[in-house]
Every structure is written in C-alpha cells, then in structure tokens.
Amino acid sequence: MDRQRNTVLEALLAEYDFTHRTLAAEVNDVAEGIFGRRGDCADRHVRRWISGEVRWPWTRYLLPLEQIFDRPAQALGFVPRGKNSANLPTPPLLPRSTPTPKQQEEDPVQRRRFITASAAATVALALGIDDTPTGGRLAMSDVQRVHERISRMDAHFFSIGGGPLVSVSTEYIARLRGALDGCTYGERVEKALHAAISSLYASAGWACHDSGNADQAGLFHAAALQSAMLAADPAAVARAWSDLSLQARRAGRHREAVQITRAALDNRRARQDPRIAALLHARLAIGQARTGDRTGAARALLGAEKAYDRIDPTAPVPTWLAFLTPAELSGLAAIAHRALGRYDQAEAATAQALDLLPESMRRNRTYYTVQLAELQLAQGEREQAAATVTGLDVASLDSRSITDRLDRVRTRLTA
The missing domain is CATH 1.25.40.10 (Tetratricopeptide repeat domain)
Incomplete structure (x- = not known):
C-alpha cells in the first residue's frame, strides 16, 4: 500500500500546539488512566503516524489518542487494517485528570468558573469573558478566543471609557494565570497567553487613569511590561x-x-x-x-x-x-502645541481631530471636546468655549478623569 501522509493528525498537532515529543508524553499520561500503567509511546511513534508509515496504531495508542482529541480514530486520519480492526474495545477506565479538547470547550462543571454577581460581572458577562479553562490542553484556538474577548473590552473602553474594566481586567488576569498553572500547553501557547495578560494589564492601567487612580495605573503598566517580556x-x-x-x-x-x-x-x-x-x-x-x-x-x-x-x-x-487614526494624530499634535504655548495651533488641531473622529469613539470625542473648550478659555474665548460644551452629554461616559476636566471648564464659565 502506498504511504500517505496523515495530514489530519498533523493539523491537530498544530492546533493544540503539540510537538511529537509532547504528544507522546500526553499519550503515555492518558494510557496510565485507561490501563493502569504508563504507556511506552515515544516521539518516533508520532513521526511514523504522521508520515503514514503506520496507518493504524496499536490499541494502546489509539484509545489515548481518541480521548485526547475526543474523536474516533478514523477521524484522526487513521486507516483501519481490516473491518474488525476498526472496532476498538471500550476503555476500561476513564481518566479524571486529563479533560479532552471537547471537554475543555463544553464541560461547564470541571472546566469553567464564573464571576460572581456585581457591576463588573455584568460587563464581563456581556463581553463573554466569564469562562476560562482551569484544566486540560490549551490550543491556539483557546488563545484566539481570549484575544477576541480582549478586543471587545477595548471597544468598550473606546466607546464609554474605563469604569468597571479595572476589576474585569484583573479578574480575567487571575483566571488566565490559573489557566497557566492548571492547564498543559506548548511554548507557543504559553507566550501567547503572556501576551494576552500583558494586554489586559495595559487595559487595566488605562481604566485606572479614567478612574483617577494614577498610582494603581503605574503598577499595572509595569506589570504589562513584565508580561510582554515573558511573551517575547x-x-x-x-x-x-x-x-x-x-x-x-x-x-x-x-x-x-x-x-x-x-x-x-x-x-x-x-x-x-x-x-x-x-x-x-x-x-x-x-x-x-x-x-x-x-x-x-x-x-x-x-x-x-x-x-x-x-x-x-x-x-x-x-x-x-x-x-x-488621523484624528488621534491631530489630537496628540494639539497636546504638543498646547505644551509649547501655541494655543491657536492647538485649537485648530483639536477641531480637526473632532471633525475626523467617528461617532462610535464617544470617549475620545468627549476628551477632545473638553480639550477644545480648555484651549478656547485659555485664549479668552468664553462664548466659544460655552458653545463647545453646551449639550455635551457625559451621562453614559464612564471616565472620571474626563468628567472632572469638564466640571472644571463649566466652573470657570460660571465664575
């Protein structure tokens, strides 16, 4: 029979970040739970399965493989030697210590924890970050889901500000650290998780700035750098x-x-x-x-x-x-011009930023609207400043730093 490479198994190794050596070790661990003794699988066995040299491994290897990937042997790309060989015996014992990839996704009792009821928990639930693996093998698909949740958190920040994202971020960091301690994974997944934790620390730092807690923000930004270095x-x-x-x-x-x-x-x-x-x-x-x-x-x-x-x-x-965006670059340039005392240039750049900002970025729009009013006041343009902040609605904005600046502008206008 012509040798045919097992591309299905090869793809599964890449998905779950297994090397030949680490998959062999996992097979041996699972075999101990099934048969009561540790297996003898080695990386050479995995190489032979992928190359197609062995198209139907022995039962002592197939049963652990089926459990690791939660699919029948033929769905792993293996080809039975005959009609009877496809009927594998029922495993004598199911392991409790190694959840399968399928269980990692669907077992709500053994693999998930939930955030307790609170204002932050409401946001966490809406963002979909209330379940985090606590055991089993992590794949890059798990990391992708983590980054998708972080992306939704970033969108939440750009829309209304930090608010409860401090506690949401720190809770998620704790869960991901729990996954790092309780799960198994390859080096690529490990680094990707550290990168995700760095991103969450950065988000927590920005949320602290919005809440007016500068000292805590500094600690989070320092922790973000540490995790980024671990992620390389x-x-x-x-x-x-x-x-x-x-x-x-x-x-x-x-x-x-x-x-x-x-x-x-x-x-x-x-x-x-x-x-x-x-x-x-x-x-x-x-x-x-x-x-x-x-x-x-x-x-x-x-x-x-x-x-x-x-x-x-x-x-x-x-x-x-x-x-x-070009809007943000204009806004940042305005801050530089303001620091140099070039209030007219700073005002023009801020107005340009507001013209270019999309409506969805309400936090940044409010930030630069307040900045525009501050610049107008600095130049004695009280009427323009009053018109700038008239009707500015911050009821849905969750940023103490911005609302405090707006209050100072309105206080000056009424003085």
Missing part, C-alpha cells in the same frame, strides 16, 4: 513602554517620559511597525514639548506623520491601536 513579543513590549511614558508624563516627570519613549523607539520592531512608530513619535513630541524642546517636538511630530504615511491600509490593525 516586541509589539507588546513597545506598547508597555509607551504606556509607561504616558504614566511618567501625567505624573509630571517629563524628562523621564522622553527617555522611556526613546527607549521604546530603540526597539527595532517598534521602528518597523508604522502604527507603533507613529504613536511613539507623537508621544515623544508631547514629552519634548513639555521639556521646552521645540525643535525636538517639531521633529518628532514630523516623524509621526512620516510613520503614519507608511501604514498599509489593507493590513490588520491590532485592537489596542484601533484608536490611532
């Missing part, structure tokens, strides 16, 4: 550095903010990714403006524009960078 993900590292520079700037440590941003730009991946480079250059411009470096600020703003011009509009956009 240059983009996540650049994001964490960028957030730490913003943290330093908000604390009034402007020279430190400049140094951090420059360190982030030293990352080759950051320089090569035009979106990340554009964001870092824009934030560098603000830091340099705050330190009085007019030439450096102008050069950094130009660098942001050049980097943004290199963006491929057909390339996928990371959800955390979805906010970086």
Whole structure:
C-alpha cells in the first residue's frame, strides 16, 4: 500500500500546539488512566503516524489518542487494517485528570468558573469573558478566543471609557494565570497567553487613569511590561513602554517620559511597525514639548506623520491601536502645541481631530471636546468655549478623569 501522509493528525498537532515529543508524553499520561500503567509511546511513534508509515496504531495508542482529541480514530486520519480492526474495545477506565479538547470547550462543571454577581460581572458577562479553562490542553484556538474577548473590552473602553474594566481586567488576569498553572500547553501557547495578560494589564492601567487612580495605573503598566517580556513579543513590549511614558508624563516627570519613549523607539520592531512608530513619535513630541524642546517636538511630530504615511491600509490593525487614526494624530499634535504655548495651533488641531473622529469613539470625542473648550478659555474665548460644551452629554461616559476636566471648564464659565 502506498504511504500517505496523515495530514489530519498533523493539523491537530498544530492546533493544540503539540510537538511529537509532547504528544507522546500526553499519550503515555492518558494510557496510565485507561490501563493502569504508563504507556511506552515515544516521539518516533508520532513521526511514523504522521508520515503514514503506520496507518493504524496499536490499541494502546489509539484509545489515548481518541480521548485526547475526543474523536474516533478514523477521524484522526487513521486507516483501519481490516473491518474488525476498526472496532476498538471500550476503555476500561476513564481518566479524571486529563479533560479532552471537547471537554475543555463544553464541560461547564470541571472546566469553567464564573464571576460572581456585581457591576463588573455584568460587563464581563456581556463581553463573554466569564469562562476560562482551569484544566486540560490549551490550543491556539483557546488563545484566539481570549484575544477576541480582549478586543471587545477595548471597544468598550473606546466607546464609554474605563469604569468597571479595572476589576474585569484583573479578574480575567487571575483566571488566565490559573489557566497557566492548571492547564498543559506548548511554548507557543504559553507566550501567547503572556501576551494576552500583558494586554489586559495595559487595559487595566488605562481604566485606572479614567478612574483617577494614577498610582494603581503605574503598577499595572509595569506589570504589562513584565508580561510582554515573558511573551517575547516586541509589539507588546513597545506598547508597555509607551504606556509607561504616558504614566511618567501625567505624573509630571517629563524628562523621564522622553527617555522611556526613546527607549521604546530603540526597539527595532517598534521602528518597523508604522502604527507603533507613529504613536511613539507623537508621544515623544508631547514629552519634548513639555521639556521646552521645540525643535525636538517639531521633529518628532514630523516623524509621526512620516510613520503614519507608511501604514498599509489593507493590513490588520491590532485592537489596542484601533484608536490611532488621523484624528488621534491631530489630537496628540494639539497636546504638543498646547505644551509649547501655541494655543491657536492647538485649537485648530483639536477641531480637526473632532471633525475626523467617528461617532462610535464617544470617549475620545468627549476628551477632545473638553480639550477644545480648555484651549478656547485659555485664549479668552468664553462664548466659544460655552458653545463647545453646551449639550455635551457625559451621562453614559464612564471616565472620571474626563468628567472632572469638564466640571472644571463649566466652573470657570460660571465664575
């Protein structure tokens, strides 16, 4: 019989992040639960199954394989030697310690935990992050679901602000750390989980800023950098550095903010990714403006524009960078101009940002509307400032930092 490669099994190994060696070890572990003794499977057996040299393994291997992938042997790409060989015996004992991939997805008792009732739990339920694996084998498909949930959290933030996302993010981080401790996975999945945790720490940091808790935000941004380094993900590292520079700037440590941003730009991946480079250059411009470096600020703003011009509009956009549009670049440029005392240029750039912002980004729209009113007041344009904030509805906005700024504007208008 001609040898035919078992592409089905090969694809399953890739999906569940198994190497030949780790699958062999898993077969041996499951065999111990079925037969009462550890199996003798080795990586050479797996290679022979995939190459097609062995098209129907022995029962002591097939039964564990069926349980690991929760599908019959023929659905694993194996071909029976004869009619009777396809009828495998019933396993004498079902293991309790190794849930199958199917159980990982569907067993609500052994594999899922739920967030207790609270305001944050309502958001968590709506975002679909209330179930996290606590055992079994994790695949890249599990990680993909994690990132999809994080994307929905990012969209929630851009729409109405941080609010309960602090507790939602920290709860999800705890669950993912539980998955790291209680599940089995390959190196690729492990790094991807650390990248997801870094993203959640970053989200928690931004939510803290919105809630007015700067100290806690700094701790979250530092934790995001640590997880990004564990993930060996240059983009996540650049994001964490960028957030730490913003943290330093908000604390009034402007020279430190400049140094951090420059360190982030030293990352080759950051320089090569035009979106990340554009964001870092824009934030560098603000830091340099705050330190009085007019030439450096102008050069950094130009660098942001050049980097943004290199963006491929057909390339996928990371959800955390979805906010970086021409509107946001105009808004960031306005902050730099304001720091340099160029209020007229800052006002024009802020107005441009508002013209370009989509209606769905309510948080950012409110942020720049308040900024526009502040700039108008700084130039003595009280009537324009009053018109800018008239009718501004923040009832659905969950950002204390923005609403506090709006209150200060209205207080000045009524003084």
